[in-house]
Amino acid sequence: xxxxxxxxxxxxxxxxxxxxxxxxxxxxxxxxxxxxxxxxxxxxxxxxxxxxxxxxxxxxxxxxxxxxxxxxxxxxxxxxxxxxxxxxxxxxxxxxxxxxxxxxxxxxxxxxxxxxxxxxxxxxxxxxxxxxxxxxxxxxxxxxxxxxxxxxxxxxxxxxxxxxxxxxxxxxxxxxxxxxxxxxxxxxxxxxxxxxxxxxxx
Amino acid sequence: xxxxxxxxxxxxxxxxxxxxxxxxxxxxxxxxxxxxxxxxxxxxxxxxxxxxxxxxxxxxxxxxxxxxxxxxxxxxxxxxxxxxxxxxxxxxxxxxxxxxxxxxxxxxxxxxxxxxxxxxxxxxxxxxxxxxxxxxxxxxxxxxxxxxxxxxxxxxxxxxxxxxxxxxxxxxxxxxxxxxxxxxxxxxxxxxxxxxxxxxxxxxxxxxxxxxxxxxxxxxxxxxxxxxxxxxxxxxxxxxxxxxxxxxxxxxxxxxxxxxxxxxxxxxxxxxxxxxxxxxxxxxxxxxxxxxxxxxxxxxxxxxxxxxxxxxxxxxxxxxxxxxxxxxxxxxxxxxxxxxxxxxxxxxxxxxxxxxxxxxxxxxxxxxxxxxxxxxxxxxxxxxxxxxxxxxxxxxxxxxxxxxxxxxxxxxxxxxxxxxxxxxxxxxxxxxxxxxxxxxxxxxxxxxxxxxxxxxxxxxxxxxxxxxxxxxxxxxxxxxxxxxxxxxxxxxxxxxxxxxxxxxxxxxxxxxxxxxxxxxxxxxxxxxxxxxxxxxxxxxxxxxxxxxxxxxxxxxxxxxxxxxxxxxxxxxxxxxxxxxxxxxxxxxxxxxxxxxxxxxxxxxxxxxxxxxxxxxxxxxxxxxxxxxxxxxxxxxxxxxxxxxxxxxxxxxxxxxxxxxxxxxxxxxxxxxx
Numbered sequence: 069x070x071x072x073x074x075x076x077x078x079x080x081x082x083x084x085x086x087x088x089x090x091x092x093x094x095x096x097x098x099x100x101x102x103x104x105x106x107x108x109x110x111x112x113x114x115x116x117x118x119x120x121x122x123x124x125x126x127x128x129x130x131x132x133x134x135x136x137x138x139x140x141x142x143x144x145x146x147x148x149x150x151x152x153x154x155x156x157x158x159x160x161x162x163x164x165x166x167x168x169x170x171x172x173x174x175x176x177x178x179x180x181x182x183x184x185x186x187x188x189x190x191x192x193x194x195x196x197x198x199x200x201x202x203x204x205x206x207x208x209x210x211x212x213x214x215x216x217x218x219x220x221x222x223x224x225x226x227x228x229x230x231x232x233x234x235x236x237x238x239x240x241x242x243x244x245x246x247x248x249x250x251x252x253x254x255x256x257x258x259x260x261x262x263x264x265x266x267x268x269x270x
Numbered sequence: 271x272x273x274x275x276x277x278x279x280x281x282x283x284x285x286x287x288x289x290x291x292x293x294x295x296x297x298x299x300x301x302x303x304x305x306x307x308x309x310x311x312x313x314x315x316x317x318x319x320x321x322x323x324x325x326x327x328x329x330x331x332x333x334x335x336x337x338x339x340x341x342x343x344x345x346x347x348x349x350x351x352x353x354x355x356x357x358x359x360x361x362x363x364x365x366x367x368x369x370x371x372x373x374x375x376x377x378x379x380x381x382x383x384x385x386x387x388x389x390x391x392x393x394x395x396x397x398x399x400x401x402x403x404x405x406x407x408x409x410x411x412x413x414x415x416x417x418x419x420x421x422x423x424x425x426x427x428x429x430x431x432x433x434x435x436x437x438x439x440x441x442x443x444x445x446x447x448x449x450x451x452x453x454x455x456x457x458x459x460x461x462x463x464x465x466x467x468x469x470x471x472x473x474x475x476x477x478x479x480x481x482x483x484x485x486x487x488x489x490x491x492x493x494x495x496x497x498x499x500x501x502x503x504x505x506x507x508x509x510x511x512x513x514x515x516x517x518x519x520x521x522x523x524x525x526x527x528x529x530x531x532x533x534x535x536x537x538x539x540x541x542x543x544x545x546x547x548x549x550x551x552x553x554x555x556x557x558x559x560x561x562x563x564x565x566x567x568x569x570x571x572x573x574x575x576x577x578x579x580x581x582x583x584x585x586x587x588x589x590x591x592x593x594x595x596x597x598x599x600x601x602x603x604x605x606x607x608x609x610x611x612x613x614x615x616x617x618x619x620x621x622x623x624x625x626x627x628x629x630x631x632x633x634x635x636x637x638x639x640x641x642x643x644x645x646x647x648x649x650x651x652x653x654x655x656x657x658x659x660x661x662x663x664x665x666x667x668x669x670x671x672x673x674x675x676x677x678x679x680x681x682x683x684x685x686x687x688x689x690x691x692x693x694x695x696x697x698x699x700x701x702x703x704x705x706x707x708x709x710x711x712x713x714x715x716x717x718x719x720x721x722x723x724x725x726x727x728x729x730x731x732x733x734x735x736x737x738x739x740x741x742x743x744x745x746x747x748x749x750x751x752x753x754x755x756x757x758x759x760x761x762x763x764x765x766x767x768x769x770x771x772x773x774x775x776x777x778x779x780x781x782x783x784x785x786x787x788x789x790x791x792x793x794x795x796x797x798x799x800x801x802x803x804x805x806x807x808x809x810x811x812x813x814x815x816x817x818x819x820x821x822x823x824x825x826x827x828x829x830x831x832x833x834x835x836x837x838x839x840x841x842x843x844x845x846x847x848x849x850x851x852x853x854x855x856x857x858x859x860x861x862x863x864x865x866x867x868x869x870x871x872x873x874x875x876x877x878x879x880x881x882x883x884x885x886x887x888x889x890x891x892x893x894x895x896x897x898x899x900x901x902x903x904x905x906x907x908x909x910x911x912x913x914x915x916x917x918x919x920x921x922x923x924x925x926x927x928x929x930x931x932x933x934x935x936x937x938x939x940x941x942x943x
Contacts, residue, residue, distance in 0.1 A: 098370050099377025175367050179332050194370065201366040205359055212355040218410035221355075222403035225362045227369070 098194035105149070105193050106235035107228040108200045109243035115207045115224045116250045122215045123254065123263040133250050138242035146237055147191040152244045153199050159251050160203065163258050164210055174198040175205075193237070200244075214264075279520040283483050290476045297472060301465040308461060312454045319447040322378050326440045329375045334433065336367040337395065343426070346402055350418065353409050361402055368395050384439050387432035394429035491522045499529060561629070568626045572619050573874060576903035580924035581831040583612040587928045588838045616925060621754050623906065625738065628761045635679035635765055639789035642674050642708050642716055649687040650706075653695055661701040664691075670709035676716045676786040678766045683786065686762050686770075687718065689755045690782045694722040696749050697780075711785065719783040727774040735772065736760050821939050824866035825850045826857030826883065827901070828875055832924070836870065836901075839928055843935070854878035858886055861893045868938050869893075870922075873902040873913070881916055888917055897938040901926065 120133050175198045208221040257263050335341050342364035349357035372392050376385070401422045408418045498512040511533060512526040586608045589597060597605060627633045650664055657664055668674075676683070694704045702723035711717045727735065727742060734740045739753040763770045767787055774780035823846055827833045833850055840848040849864055851857035854875045861869055869887065873880030880900060887893040897919040902909070905923035913921040920934040 097377060098374035100370065100373050104369075104373070175363065175370065176332065179335065179367075180328065194374070197370060201363070201370070205363045205366070208362065209355075209359050212359070220403075220406050220410060221358065222362065222399075222406045225365060225399070226403075 097192050098197070100192075100194040100197050101234060102146075102193050102237050102240045103235045104227065105197045105200055105240050106243060108197060108204055109240060109247060110228055111224045111226070112200065112204050112207060113243060113247045113250065115204060115211060115221075116247050116254070118219070118224070119207055119211050119214065120250070120254050120257075122211055122219065124257060125264070126262070129253070129257070133253055136246060136250060138239075138246040141238040141241045141245070144236075144238040144241040145191070146193050146196050149196050149237060149241050149244055150191050150199060152241060152248060153196060153203060156244060156248045156251060157199070157203055157206070159248070159255055160206060160210070163251065163254055164213075175201040177202075193240075196240070280488070281521070283480075283487075287476070287480065290472070290479075294469065294472050294476065298469055301469065305458070305462060305465065308454075308458050312451065312458060315454060316451050319451065323440055323444050323447065326375065326378055326380075326436075326443075329371050329378075330433065330436055330440065333368060333371045333375075333391070336364045336371060337391070337398075337429065342368060342395070342398060346398060346405070349402075349409075350405055350415065350422075358402070358406060365395065365399055365402075381439065381443075384436060387435045387439070390428045390432035391436075394424065394426050394432075397424045398426075487520075488522070495522060495526055495529075498526075502533065564626060568623055572623050572905060573903040575615070575619055576905060576924040577829055577832065579612055579616060580903065580926055581829075581835055583609060583616075583925040584832075584835040584928065585838065586612070588835070588842075591842070591928070612925065620905075621758060625754050625758050625761075627906075628758065628765070633765065635682055637677050637679055637766065639675040640678045640680045640683055642671060642676060642718065643668050645680070645684055645687060646706055646708065646718070649684055649691055652688055653691045656692070657695045657704070660695065660698065662695055662698050662704060663702075664704045664706065666706045668708045670707075671716055674708070674710060674716055675789040677789045678768070678786050682762045682766060686759045686784060687720075689759045690720040690784070693751075693755065693782070694720050694724075694780075696751065697724045698722045699724055702779075710788065714788055715785045716788050717783055717785050719781050721779060721781040723779040726776040726778055726780050727772070728776055732774075820845045821847070821867040822864060823848050823868045823870060823935065824857065824861055824864065825870040825901070826852075826854060826875065826880075827870075827872045828852050829872075832872070832901075835926070839926075839931060843932065846935070846939075854880065854883035858883060858890075858893075861887060861896060862890060865892065866896060868935060869896050869898045870901045870935075871898050871918075873900060873904055884917055899934055899938065901931070 117130070117134055121130055124130065204224060208224055211219060211221055254263070337343060342361050345357045345361035345364060348354070349361060372388055372395075375388055380388070401424045405418055405422050408421065413421075495512060502512075512529045586605045590602070590605050590609075624633075646666055646668065650666065654664070691704065691706075698704065704723075705721040706718065707721070708716060708718045731742045734742060736756055738757045760770050763784055763786075769785040770782070771785075772780055772782045823840060825833065825836050825840075825848055827836065827850065830852075833852070836850070837848055840846050849860060849866065851860050854871075855878055857869070857871065860866075871880045871883060875883070880902065884898055887896065887898060898917070899920040899922060900913045900918040901922045901924065902913075903924040904913075910921045910923070919938050922931050922934055
């Protein structure tokens with residue numbers, strides 16, 4: 069009899085366990101992989117160099133910035149990237165002459181409420197993309213704002229395709245880190261009053 | 271299945287029911303689990319579908335905003351017209367947002383048509399991106415609007431069509447999903463319906479099986495069993511047997527079988543008992559017949575013994591009372607011994623007859639109030655002479671119950687008391703004493719205790735006191751006795767609802783007591799009656815001295831010795847002549863011819879007996895007035911009663927007591943005068 073009861077109980081377990089396994093997963097993602105983000109930060113790095121060129125005429129320094137290479141990182145997760153993006157964004161505000169154009173932190177701000185994060189607030193590449201896209205817009209604005217001569221920003225918004233293996237989060241982290249290091253150089257120059265204060269374009 | 275049901279037993283049904291219930295429980299639980307899972311899946315499908323569609327709608331809305339008015343195209347045109355860099359930035363920003371919306375839409379579950387539409391929109395967006403880049407270059411190179419317009423041109427019709435197509439697709443998708451969900455709900459409802467029917471059928475099967483079993487395999491056979499058991503007659507179980515109920519190996523069948531075995535056993539037992547009862551009845555009947563034969567034998571023996579005793583005692587008395595030839599002292603002693611031995615033999619015969627009658631249940635008593643004091647006095651008179659011969663004094667104490675009456679047969683109770691007093695005298699020491707104390711015990715009994723000062727009874731003889739023919743060691747002594755007096759006494763007491771007992775101490779004496787139920791208290795006449803013994807004494811004395819007055823006595827007797835004795839007795843009576851006949855027929859002729867004054871008629875006569883002769887005498891007018899006295903050895907009380915009722919004026923039993931006979935003759939001769 070005990071064996072029978074045990075058998076019935078064991079038989080029932082998966083039936084009752086099934087609904088919980090099929091729980092309401094509200095994770096919503098925009099489906100982006102690290103590759104588009106990597107493309108975005110490639111453009112941001114180019115924009116940073118362009119911004120440095122707008123603010124300085126030091127050919128050597130600019131050459132140095134241009135020659136900086138991304139470091140290799142491993143096992144990075146989107147949250148690590150997002151943290152670095154945030155740091156970059158903060159520093160970018162510091163170098164901004166008046167900070168007036170940085171109206172938003174992310175793309176689609178307020179347009180997709182509660183749809184970007186999963187319930188456990190897991191950071192996804194898509195979220196990193198949204199923050200990073202806004203960073204690109206901001207730095208493009210800074211370029212326009214600081215440049216005294218007409219300059220084209222549309223090339224910074226071209227999406228690159230990459231040959232070979234898809235880019236990883238660690239690859240993205242390396243590019244963000246590179247941009248941050250380049251921005252640090254700019255900050256140092258700014259603190260040393262070695263940057264040009266531009267009139268900007270309209 | 272049907273076969274299994276027919277052989278279903280209570281035990282097997284219990285197992286089946288348990289299995290059925292477990293199966294039903296399992297089916298219910300599994301079905302419930304399946305239903306829960308189905309419902310959960312349905313809910314998941316519904317939620318997922320709703321979220322998917324809702325998300326697509328949101329994406330489409332955002333896409334319209336990013337590309338259309340207030341979006342990329344709007345900012346592009348403003349930049350084109352106003353040449354302000356903020357519109358360029360906003361255009362690029364909107365483009366980035368559009369790109370991510372494209373990605374997000376594709377991440378959803380989309381159809382090929384949707385993919386195609388998204389690609390169309392994306393292509394138009396790509397064209398716009400090129401247009402923006404070209405426009406920025408042209409503006410930076412100071413081209414005028416018309417020049418730019420000639421170089422930059424984007425056809426957004428495919429995008430508009432694709433957006434409409436997507437909107438329609440989402441609507442259709444909602445309808446399709448609704449159908450799917452509706453279908454799933456229908457399927458679920460069917461599953462629930464089927465499960466309910468399945469479980470219900472299972473329960474119906476269980477209930478029907480149970481009902482069938484209870485009705486046909488339990489209640490009905492049980493009813494039959496109860497009815498059959500109720501019809502069993504415990505006194506004749508062989509007439510009924512429990513019919514076959516169910517199968518041999520089911521429980522009720524076993525009960526019926528066991529009951530039948532019990533009935534078989536009971537029948538065998540009762541059969542044995544009936545046989546035993548029958549045998550017992552036969553034995554009883556045989557015993558009764560034997561007892562009857564014994565009684566008849568005793569009665570016959572009594573008659574046969576009394577006849578020769580009559581001659582012995584009668585002639586001895588004649589010898590003793592013959593004035594013409596007085597006996598010498600030695601002869602006197604010899605005749606005394608003869609009379610003493612004869613009387614003892616007579617007493618023994620009487621008591622044996624009495625005991626036989628008691629044991630045969632033929633004794634009858636007449637229970638009536640009897641005065642204790644009077645009874646004691648009458649009894650003392652009868653033993654007084656014997657006590658005086660041995661110098662034994664008798665003290666009576668009835669102070670405690672001077673006027674008490676008990677419920678008893680007067681004659682029988684007197685017989686009891688006489689027996690106790692007689693024993694107290696016989697077994698007392700010379701010069702001893704007897705004490706009679708009567709007292710009332712409680713309010714229901716009177717106790718009469720007779721105490722002697724004899725040698726007492728040894729304790730080891732207590733159990734033999736009331737056994738017949740046991741004289742407790744006095745068999746060889748000079749004390750006369752039959753050994754059945756106390757036996758008769760105790761039986762008498764029991765017949766009269768009384769009790770008898772004794773206490774004794776060796777060397778000091780014995781007390782016998784009787785306990786008799788009390789009658790209602792009443793004052794008794796104090797005048798004493800003349801006792802029968804006194805009367806007999808008077809008659810004996812006067813009879814011997816009577817003189818004949820010329821009377822004729824006819825004696826009908828077949829025994830020559832008795833005839834001779836009667837002749838001798840009548841010779842002593844002056845004026846009385848005896849004529850005789852040796853049978854009834856001759857006696858009748860002589861009575862008619864001689865016309866005697868008295869007829870002495872024996873009853874046991876050859877040929878016609880005494881009763882028939884008496885009847886003929888009474889019907890013959892010539893003889894009807896002659897008094898007829900029975901002189902017979904038929905000496906029981908019943909015989910005497912019958913004789914009185916038949917018409918004998920006197921009933922003289924053999925052995926003849928000469929004074930009694932003479933008295934009867936004299937009285938009847940006087941009657942005749």
